[in-house]
Amino acid sequence: MSAGAADRLPTWVTWQRRPFPDANLLLLHGRCPALVDSGFVGHAEETAAWAHARAGNIALVVNTHWHSDHVGGNARLQAMGAGVAASALDAKAVGRRDPGCCLAEYLDQPVAPYTVDRPLHDGQLLRLGDTDWQVVDTPGHTPGHLCLWQPEERLLAVGDTLSGYDVGWVNLALDGPEAATTALDSLHRLADLAPRVLLPSHGPIPEDPGAAFGAALRRAQRLVDDPAGAVWYGARRIFAFALMIRDGLPTAEAECYLHARAWLADAARLLGRTPEALAAELVDSMLRSGAAVLRDGRLHASAEHTPVTTASLRVPFPRAWPDAVGTSPPAHPPIRHIG
Missing domain, CATH: 3.60.15.10 (Ribonuclease Z/Hydroxyacylglutathione hydrolase-like)
Structure with a gap:
C-alpha cells in the first residue's frame, strides 16, 4: 500500500x-x-x-x-x-x-x-x-x-x-x-x-x-x-486463474483440460465455435498476448501470483459438501444456462 x-x-x-x-x-x-x-x-x-x-x-x-x-x-x-x-x-x-x-x-x-x-x-x-x-x-x-x-x-x-x-x-x-x-x-x-x-x-x-x-x-x-469480447475476457480470466492455482499445466495437457470444462463449452457455444477450436484459440491468444508463458514444458500464467500446494486443492465440490444444520439436500442445481 x-x-x-x-x-x-x-x-x-x-x-x-x-x-x-x-x-x-x-x-x-x-x-x-x-x-x-x-x-x-x-x-x-x-x-x-x-x-x-x-x-x-x-x-x-x-x-x-x-x-x-x-x-x-x-x-x-x-x-x-x-x-x-x-x-x-x-x-x-x-x-x-x-x-x-x-x-x-x-x-x-x-x-x-x-x-x-x-x-x-x-x-x-x-x-x-x-x-x-x-x-x-x-x-x-x-x-x-x-x-x-x-x-x-x-x-x-x-x-x-x-x-x-x-x-x-x-x-x-x-x-x-x-x-x-x-x-x-x-x-x-x-x-x-x-x-x-x-x-x-x-x-x-x-x-x-x-x-x-x-x-x-x-x-x-x-x-x-461487445458481447463476444465479454465472453473472451471471462475465458481468459478463468483460464489464467486455473494456471495460477495449479502451478501451470503441462503444455500437452492444457487443451485437454479445457475440453473438460463446462465454462469453456458455454463460451464456445456463445462464440459459435466448437470447444476444441476455442481451446486451441484460447491457448494461442494467451501466449501471443503474454498472458501465459511456456516454461519447462508447462503453460503458466504470467501475472503475479502466490503458489498453491496441490494438497490444499483437495476439498469436495459443493455437491459433496455435508448438509448445513437445519437444511435438507438440494433438489436441483441453481445454475441456469442461457442458450
Whole structure:
C-alpha cells in the first residue's frame, strides 16, 4: 500500500494488497473485528493467522461474493469462531447446499465447505469493528455481489466491481445477456456515492477514485457493446486463474483440460465455435498476448501470483459438501444456462 493510500485510511482499518489467487485483505478493528473476504482455500491458514495476529478473534467475515478467491478462508475462520455474512442470494444457495455454490465445480476452483450465518440485504446497516457500514447490492460480476459503504469516512469496499485497472468479468452464459448491463448499472450506482477511498479486492488502492470510476465505466460499456469480447475476457480470466492455482499445466495437457470444462463449452457455444477450436484459440491468444508463458514444458500464467500446494486443492465440490444444520439436500442445481 502506498504512503498516500495509508494516509487516507482511518486507524481502525488495516488493508493489505495480495496477489492472485487471493483477494486483498480488509480488516476492520474494534469490539466486533471483521474481515471482508477471506482469500483462496490454498492460503486459508495464512489468512486466518494474519487476521488473528492483528485483531484477535474475528467476529465476522463478510463476503462481497462467493467466488473461490473471496470465500476460501471461510471454513477455517468459522472453525475459529467467526460468523459469515453474505448476500441473501448467496446465503440461500449455500444453505441449500446447491451443487452450483460458488461456481466451484463449474469453474474448477475448489472451495472448502462453509455456511452463511447472516444473510445481507440492500441498504442494511452492518456493525463491523466499531463502525456501521451499509450493504449495497451490486449484481453483475455475480448476481449476489455486494459492496460495503462507510458514509462518515466515505470508504467503499468494492469487491470485484472494479479495480484501479479493470472491471470484473461477467458470465453471459449463466447470468444471461443482460449481465454486462447489470454490471454497468451497478458501477453507476457506486460512482454516485462519490467515495473518498476505494478499497478494491484486487490491485492497489486507486489514487484518484473519480478517475478509477471513469476508466471502469468505459471498460464496462465496452463489455455491453461487445458481447463476444465479454465472453473472451471471462475465458481468459478463468483460464489464467486455473494456471495460477495449479502451478501451470503441462503444455500437452492444457487443451485437454479445457475440453473438460463446462465454462469453456458455454463460451464456445456463445462464440459459435466448437470447444476444441476455442481451446486451441484460447491457448494461442494467451501466449501471443503474454498472458501465459511456456516454461519447462508447462503453460503458466504470467501475472503475479502466490503458489498453491496441490494438497490444499483437495476439498469436495459443493455437491459433496455435508448438509448445513437445519437444511435438507438440494433438489436441483441453481445454475441456469442461457442458450
